[in-house]
Amino acid sequence: MAKQGSLATESTAEDRVESKITPIVIFSCVLAATGGLMFGYEVAISGGVTAMPGFLKKFYPDVYARTQKQNTNSNYCKYNNQSLQLFTSMLYLAALVASFFASYTTKRLGRKKTMLIAGVFFIVGTVLNAAFNHLSVVILGRILLGCGVGFGNQVVPLFLSEIAPTRIRGGLNILFQLNATIGILLATLVNYGAAKIKGGWGWRLSLGLAGVPALLLTLGSLIVVDTPNSLIQRGKLDEGRSVLKKIRGTENIETEFAEIVEASRVAEEIKHPFRNLLKRKNRPPLVIAIAMQIFQQFTGINAIFFYAPILFASMGFGSNASLYAAVITGAVNVLATIVSIFLVDKVGRRMLLLEAGIQMFLSQIVVAIVLALKVKDHSNNLSYGLSILVVVMVCTFVSAFAWSWGPIGWLIPSETFPLEARSAGQSVTVCVNMLCCFVIGQVFLLMLCSFKYAIFLFFSAWVLVMSLFVLFLIPETKNVPIEEMTERVWKKHWFWKRFMDDHYEGNGVK
DSSP states (O other): OOOOOOOOOTTTTHHHHHHOHHHHHHHHHHHHHHHHHHHHHOOOHHHHHTTOOHHHHHHHHHHEEEEEEESOOOOTTTTTTHHHHHHHHHHHHHHHHHHHHHHHHHHHHHHHHHHHHHHHHHHHHHHHHHHOOHHHHHHHHHHHHHHHHHHHHHHHHHHHHHHHGGGGGHHHHHHHHHHHHHHHHHHHHHHHTTTTTTTHHHHHHHHHHHHHHHHHHHHHHHHHHOOHHHHHHOOHHHHHHHHHHHHHHHOOOOOHHHHHHHHHHHHHSSSSSHHTTTTTTGHHHHHHHHHHHHHHHTTSSHHHHHHHHHHHHHHHHHHHHHHHHHHHHHHHHHHHHHHHHTTTTTTTTTHHHHHHHHHHHHHHHHHEEEEEHBBSSOOOOOOHHHHHHHHHHHHHHHHHHHHHHHHHHHHHHHSSSSSHHHHHHHHHHHHHHHHHHHHHHHHHHHHHHHHHHHHHHHHHHHHHHHHHHHHHHHOOOTTGGGGGHHHHHHHSSSSGGTTTOOOHHTOOOO
């Protein structure tokens, strides 16, 4: 779903470097909001659009015909169509591929120009989606939007981490996720209104309004300065020093400037960052980063947000009632993400993940039981009371995810890699996440058709597995400075410490 997590904070830097929350930093928050809104909007908009009769009738007439027939198709299978799923999931496959190119442009062209590229992709993709009538052009638009997601998710969090004072980096990162959840909610509200438009063109409005955050991101990229880290890395030392003074609001920036110059020098010495990532000492954070992205998607959360209206329709809700129920879950997602901002540094990462695991597991089991008993292939006996119960359980699931695997699934990978492996590690994290998004987006409707109510049992089994993974293999990183992660976390963990022993390197074990 939308990019989630926290940008690492070096706690000792703030003691040495004066900094203020300057207007340019505030503008960066607005920029993050537009990037988050764009990503969240694109995550959620397709599910509502693919449930609109006007869209189905125009591009997927066979699916539309099935939805109009009474008692001739399974409630679980009426929307099953690989081409229809491709409309949703193509976004993530394109984002996966684009992230590799974005890594190059971020380094060579800078953060500012990479954000501009993302904005242009978003605008062109939106125009193709909303204005044209041929399915192949609409799919091309989704691909271009996916490229925008790949470039945007790679560069915007990086831009924020470099522009923000150390003490508010983590909050800014979760703010990005918060705005992604707001984007999801807004998309659902737009779909709810667009579905009521007579004439069957409401889907164009839903897809076209993505141009608003896309335009804001593009204009923002033209106005903001590039980060001092990017400027210095590209050899523009004087300009980098000037920008650093501007964003910090002080002339006393020489210590931080020297640190950036040194970090750039060290980074340039690493000729093969992905090969360095495979070293034995980097395996614990690499394994956890990959596992957390897989687990994050196999909670079933993106399946719910991709296809919330379709999912509720399959449960027996009416078309408008389906979108209304999806609006409720979207609002819960926003509110629960706010909860994570206040709790993640107080109760810790592990506690939120373990509590949420229990909550998600039980809620999915309840939904599966209700559907197994009341919703059959060609009929459903879902009463008003049971319908409310299903919505409550889905909201219970969404809230648990939003204060745990949502932000923390990105937070832990971003704070556990050592400096020399951090960039490559984040690239792998993004790519695995996008790949899993694509897989879930492409196969969910087929799984819903095949598994029926057991789709929730499938995801609940994954929740059980990931909770055991957290219990035994994910260490607590709360209040641990990022530069001390190896000494205070990995070398003291009952399992991962074996990868940190110096004698392995000494014996030639890599």
